[in-house]
Amino acid sequence: xxxxxxxxxxxxxxxxNDPSAVPAAAIPRPSIADLFLAFAGVSVSSFGGVLAWAxxxxxxxxxxxxxxxxxxxxxxxxxxxxxxxxNLCAVFGVRVRGVPGALACLIGLLGPxxxxxxxxxxxxxxxxxxxxxRGVLSGLAAAAAGMIAATAVKLxxxxxxxxxxxxxxVAVATFVAIGMLRLSLPLVLLVMVPVSIxxxxxxxxxx
Amino acid sequence: MRIDSATLxxxxxxxxxxxxxxxxxASSAVPEMHRQTVEVTHWLTERxxxxxxxxxxxxxxxxxxxxxxLGHFIAGAPGAVVATVAMCGPTCxxxxxxxRVFERFRNARxxxxxxxxxxxxxxxxxxxxxxxxxxxxxxDWAAFAITAATFALVYWTRFPPLVAFAxxxxxxxxxxx
Numbered sequence: 202x203x204x205x206x207x208x209x210x211x212x213x214x215x216x217x218n219d220p221s222a223v224p225a226a227a228i229p230r231p232s233i234a235d236l237f238l239a240f241a242g243v244s245v246s247s248f249g250g251v252l253a254w255a256x257x258x259x260x261x262x263x264x265x266x267x268x269x270x271x272x273x274x275x276x277x278x279x280x281x282x283x284x285x286x287x288n289l290c291a292v293f294g295v296r297v298r299g300v301p302g303a304l305a306c307l308i309g310l311l312g313p314x315x316x317x318x319x320x321x322x323x324x325x326x327x328x329x330x331x332x333x334x335r336g337v338l339s340g341l342a343a344a345a346a347g348m349i350a351a352t353a354v355k356l357x358x359x360x361x362x363x364x365x366x367x368x369x370x371v372a373v374a375t376f377v378a379i380g381m382l383r384l385s386l387p388l389v390l391l392v393m394v395p396v397s398i399x400x401x402x403x404x405x406x407x408x
Numbered sequence: 409m410r411i412d413s414a415t416l417x418x419x420x421x422x423x424x425x426x427x428x429x430x431x432x433x434a435s436s437a438v439p440e441m442h443r444q445t446v447e448v449t450h451w452l453t454e455r456x457x458x459x460x461x462x463x464x465x466x467x468x469x470x471x472x473x474x475x476x477x478l479g480h481f482i483a484g485a486p487g488a489v490v491a492t493v494a495m496c497g498p499t500c501x502x503x504x505x506x507x508r509v510f511e512r513f514r515n516a517r518x519x520x521x522x523x524x525x526x527x528x529x530x531x532x533x534x535x536x537x538x539x540x541x542x543x544x545x546x547x548d549w550a551a552f553a554i555t556a557a558t559f560a561l562v563y564w565t566r567f568p569p570l571v572a573f574a575x576x577x578x579x580x581x582x583x584x585x
Contacts, residue, residue: 247470280519282499283502284427287470287472292507315473317467336583337581339585343552344569344576347559347561356530372532374532375532375536379536381536381539404521
């Protein structure tokens with residue numbers, strides 16, 4: 202992270218009157234090693250969710266992507282299933298350096314994290330039963346529950362501004378089916394996704 | 409922990425299938441991970457699931473890395489790698505494939521409808537994740553108070569969530585929960 206912070210990203214040193222000297226075009230294409238190191242930096246510093254860190258690195262520090270380009274790709278990855286930012290960095294990597302680029306981004310983003318998780322998992326297995334650690338882990342688990350609850354409410358905020366409608370019914374039904382009845386996810390999605398898309402279809406303009 | 413090829417294969421299949429049902433991101437799949445690993449296969453207890461979830465959240469890296477911790481608990485270091493590859497690999501191919509044709513459909517009515525339709529489902533799933541983790545973690549009033557305080561901190565303030573985690577760890581160390 203410090204490496205990307207200290208990297209001065211001045212406007213391109215091209216001719217001031219050269220019309221092609223827009224910032225986007227002047228940023229040199231990152232090498233495979235650049236991609237790996239940048240995403241590894243994100244991997245080890247991205248406490249509290251990787252979206253903000255990945256955006257900061259890609260758009261603000263390295264300027265490998267324009268803000269609009271990032272938003273478009275994020276929208277696509279939120280539309281598709283799977284881990285959003287992981288998918289985003291794979292598509293970004295392919296765009297700039299082909300399949301090796303995608304692998305460099307993915308291994309950079311996931312590799313250090315896998316190693317960290319293996320270390321944490323090993324510690325958990327070895328020391329997780331110690332009385333001192335039992336308390337710490339209980340506290341952390343309780344905090345994690347509050348954090349994800351806050352995420353759920355933040356996501357629901359746009360819905361909360363409207364009167365109760367089909368969208369609210371879908372959210373509540375999904376919550377009850379998965380959280381309380383503990384039904385299988387594929388089964389629930391098979392029903393809820395078409396129903397929800399149907400309601401959304403009615404709400405969109407047929408232009 | 410069982411590091412054998414049958415367990416690794418089962419793990420791979422489970423997470424690869426699961427990844428395609430993670431609408432809106434990896435957190436949406438947490439209830440199904442819980443159902444599969446705790447309720448169906450009994451690979452973990454309720455408590456272990458919620459604690460590993462918390463450990464993953466307290467560390468840097470994408471949210472999806474919780475699967476690496478689950479994989480490690482179930483089948484050691486190979487399990488961590490297998491779970492990560494299974495959860496991330498197939499959907500990356502999908503994302504790349506769709507990204508090549510996405511421009512054409514950007515304003516199509518069906519695309520807008522699908523995107524809008526997935527939002528309430530995702531909200532329901534993330535809320536269900538919160539309920540499942542809370543039920544496993546909040547076994548007494550002190551733990552529930554920590555959950556409520558963390559919710560308040562993350563929802564109403566701009567403090568980094570790590571502050572809440574640090575406070576919760578200290579409270580836990582002092583024997584309160």
